[in-house]
Amino acid sequence: MSTVFKAAAAYLVVLFVIRLIGRRTASQQAPIDMVVLFLFGGMSVSAVLGDDKSFVGAMSAVFTVGLMHVAVSWLKLRYVWFERICDGTPIVVYRDGDWDETQMRRLRMQQADVRTAARQQGLDDMDQVAVAIVERDGKVSVIEKA
Template structure:
């Protein structure tokens, strides 16, 4: 029973910490971001299972995390406010030729990230960009001027 409670707690803690870290880890996967995610997994497993190296213990933890994920997904659908807390909302970081430095600092983004996203959409000059929005999953959507 303690394995199940530890797995449930670990799921919630890792979810909170990943949300706290921000969108960059979820979407861009720089090497340092991948290291953090792998370390989370390793630390969580040792914290949940401890000295229990049994198959039943591991499967209990696995099913608990899976059920926690299903439960949290269901709660996100049912309660819009929880979806906003867990997934965030789109954030405009560039509009009408100006960067929103405050939003970019909060997201730990650089202007180069927006310029890269614009180039990936075939826009070499930011004068052709109406707005750039960091989506909930961390990707950058670039809206072209008309």
């Protein structure tokens, strides 16, 4: 039974830490970000299972993490405030030629990231961009000037 509690706690801790790290890890996944995510998984497994190498112990942990994911998804649907805690809200980082440096620092995002998103939408110059928004999943939405 302790495996179930440890798996539930590990799920919540990893969810919290990933939210703490920020959106960049989830969306762009540079090699160092992938290393961090894989290490989280490895450390969580050893913390949850410890010396228990049984099949039942491992499946209990897998089942618990699956149920935690379903429970968190249900809570996000039911409570907007919980969804905001887990997933965040869209953040405007560029509007009409002005960068919001405070938000950029908070997101640990560089202007080059936004410029890359603009180029991917066929906009060569930021003068063509009305608004750039970092979405909840970390992707940058760029809205072209009319």
